[in-house]
Amino acid sequence: MSADKPNPAVDERRRRMFAEIVGGNAMISVLAVLLALAVGGVLIAVTDEQVQSAAGRLLVDPGGFFAAVGDAVAGAYISLFQGAVFNPKRDGILQQIKPLTETLTFATPLIAAGLGVGLAFRVGLFNIGGRGQMLIAAACAGWVGFTLHLPPGIHLVAAIAAGLLGGALWGGIAGLLKARTGAHEVIVTIMLNYIAFYLVSYLLRTPVLQAPGSSNPKSPPIAETAVLPSLLGPQLNLTWGIVLALAATVFAWWLLDRSALGFRFKAVGLNPSAARVAGINVKGVYVKAMLISGALVGLAGAMQVLGPAKAGFTSGIDAGIGFDAITVALLGRSRPWGILGASLLFGAFKAGGFLMQAAEGVPIDIVLVVQSLIVLFIAAPPLIRAIFRLPDPGKIVPPIKPALTPTEVTSL
Structure with missing residues (x-):
């Protein structure tokens, strides 16, 4: 030739x-x-x-x-x-980079929750229960945070572990019902959202979670030994939660792309029947996937309580992050690094939207419209290809x- x-x-x-x-x-x-x-x-x-x-x-x-x-x-x-991202009009480098730290602060819980929802998507499960898993995790982490008296470091680890466990158990309920009874996870997780909301709302009116001597449904402040420390100093809101979120991203990437369990997850997500014929315990995969998914979403709930809401939390501690995580997972194509990028983008929209409204008089709803349009276009690749x-x-x-x-x- x-x-x-x-x-x-x-x-x-x-x-x-x-x-x-x-x-x-x-x-x-x-x-x-x-x-x-x-x-x-x-x-x-x-x-x-x-x-x-x-x-x-x-x-x-x-x-x-x-x-x-x-x-x-x-x-x-x-x-x-x-x-x-960056505001050169402010005085001092810390104030100039503060917008970027605010973006990272808003993105931190979105990263963890998005990873949990995205992992379930990869297994073929629709985890719509992020709100409930965050609420239960927040209640568990918060209770450990303001009730127990432990040395610094150990107290923080115990509170985070309680949040992970609470989210995992709440997500595992949906996985167990899916595996044992065939109940659809969408319906189960939605119902668990309501159960978690009203359960936490009730506990916030009882001595279990309510601040002593208060008539408001709010918890006591978190002990200083269980609060996430500041990453760049007290002048900025960014905490070590962003480091935990990045570690969770690496873990999710390793789990899905480098581990045998991740291979089984993806095999079940692609074709459960073929995976069953190949000898994979599909029911066991469903339970394990929802446990890990709930734990990752629970990490977001724990970070909310131990970070921005350290002065005490209410039943609105989830701040809509559980549902935003679905959007982030879709935008990130259920890939850990894609979810990280999507979370940063949505964190930037949220942080920058306030200044856009204050400086230019643009309605904050425009930012929500842009986010919704992104999801719409992401969900319709043929439309983008045609345009x-x-x-x-x-x-x-x-x-x-x-x-x-x-x-x-x-x-x-």
Whole structure:
């Protein structure tokens, strides 16, 4: 074969590689975010008073209208960046990087909860019970935090362990019912959310969790020995919880991609019947997966109590993180590193949204709309591929090998 003669096998590999890069999941996620930001920009412009005023003079002064649109959108997203990453207008480096620490603070529980939900997704289970698992974990971790008197370090470890155990047991209930009775985990976890909420609400009105001498349904403050220490000093809200979240990400990656149990998890998630034929205990996998999933979500609940809510917690301690974790897991494609990136993105939206609202007058609901659009576009890859004219890697058919010519037949 001459050097100039094309190699069909090499060309096919290059074609598939190009299609995977351009039309793969990573590119779809990036384009979904960009498209959502573009639509958000349109909404920002529509709701801006200066743009509305300039729209009345569109035919007379079209340049002024488009300048107003550009100022509104650019100002909003610059404020979002300054509120989420870096604000050069503040005095001192600590205050300038405070937006980034706020983003990490908001992202910390999302990372842990998203990992738990994503792990269940990989096994083919829909863990919608993040709220209940967080509430039970928060109650367990909080009780250990304000009731027991242990040395520093040991007390913190005990409180975190209690949160992990509480979340694991609450998630394990759904896994056990799924394995033993075939009950659908979506219905079970939703019902467990209600049970956990009303149970914790009741306990916050009893001596078990309620602060002594208080008539409000709120717990006592957490002992200093059980509080997550500050990572960069008392001037910033960032705690060592972010380190725990990163460690949980590494653990989830190792579990799913490097361990035998993770192989069984993924095999059951792809095809439970084939996994059963291959000798995998599918029912046991369901229980183990929900135990680990609940423990990871429980870590988020424990970090909420031992960090931002160290002064005492209420039944709203979950702050919607249990449901946001579903969004994060979807955006991250249920991959640990993808969930980490999605959590940071949503943490940035939450941290920057406040400054965007205060500085530019943009409704905070716009941020929620952008988040919802991201999920919508992520859930519809064909729509993204159609808009940006991207190839679908799964639909590339290898070229049909041409029939032999008479000359080639003769030479055989």
